[in-house]
Amino acid sequence: MSNGGRLLVSAVCAVILLLICYPVIVSGVGGTTKQFVCEDGYNGNNTELVLKNALLCGTGYNAKQRPVKNQQDRVAMYIGADVMSVEMVHNSNVKLELTVELSMQWFDFYLHWYKKEHGNINTIPISEQDVWTPTVAAKSLLKSQVQNSNHCFQVKCHLSFNGEVICTMQCTFxxxxxDNSHNWAFETKSCPLRIYTPEFDINQLSLFHFQRRLSYSVFGVHPYKITSFQMAVVNNTVKPEFRMDIVVERMVGSHLVIFLMLIIVLMALNLIITWLRIDSSCRAVLTFASLALHLIYTSILFWYSSTKMESALKLANILVGTSLITVLLVALLVYSEKMSKRESNDAPHLLQTIYRALSRNATLHPFLQLDYISLGNPTIKPTTENVETHLNNHVTEVEPLPTTTTTVAATSNDTLEQVDSDEEVDLxxxxxxxxxxxxxxxxxCGIATAYVFMLVMLFLA
Incomplete structure (x- = not known):
């Protein structure tokens, strides 16, 4: 046989094979069972068709009537869902597209048969149009649009000999x-979905949840991730509902973390200020710089929380607390500047009493004796000697600085030791x-304790 003849034979065989397999292919692609058409006196060899004819034709079965013996009875339906995919709707930051496979199971009082009379058939596929099937609708929030069963596809139903009907369908809602901004570093969204039957109330239909393992897709929601997924059945409303609550969240970015680091730096700055001499220019510069930075960052965070994201309000409130501490440090600096200009220390009697009590406490004494930070600079520990004594010689002008620092430190320690003793010291x-x-x-110590408390409250809130 020539090559042309072989090609012709192959083409004919392919066409014959396609004609034979076409019904099977179409049935498999559709994924659903066609509606049964009653034929009076059907006596074919197909046992399933004979059974369907016996159940649906000539019996007065009505697919629109609830399948209960008495109309006051309720249909008990079990319902469950497997999440196939969760995706963010394009160009929307407040919508999810959820694809689920719904499973529903109930008993039809009118559809049952004896297996021995029908070739020991246990289950037959059946169209949802041939049996009573509840209409499914979905709604998210109260103001959301109702989504009907047009969003469902690949509906498959099976009928068992005892009247059990199981239907599965895939729906996209x-x-x-x-938005729920409880965690300051994350943007959290709560996405509820209510699946219900709009044509039946709780006196006609009761829902029960399948006790099956919950599964859901973890892909498709980037940059979000699913942190919670719960299902529940509610029968105390007008319409029985099957609720699905999805919680997704994403980190809002590193800018809030940067703000937190800036706050910690400002806190450390206020703690360092207390270890600089009260009459040093370095302390004055750092104190007022800290106050200015606190005011600037607090204003920025309050603006950010009102225009960008509410979760930044917690950081702004912490900055308010640290700003108040900075104001107290400024007040102490101003008061000390006023007191240091006097020839003698005539501090209020209350401060003198506290000073004596602190200095004479054996437990606190070692800590109170810790000297100020010394950077070997007159701006940190200014000399108390007259500058005119060093104007004659430029070399000798620099040499007394370490001695001055040591002298002031010794004076400080000697004074504390005298107060710690029984001798009365004229303050x-x-x-x-x-x-x-x-x-x-x-x-x-007080500032450090306050900062620890504020940070703990931030992360536990």
Missing amino acids: EVDCL ANVKWSVFVQPFDRVAF
């Missing part, structure tokens, strides 16, 4: 979401920079 002769040192140590 759009779910409206609500009027104590320099204000030495007098305020115990209060700086107490302020450091």
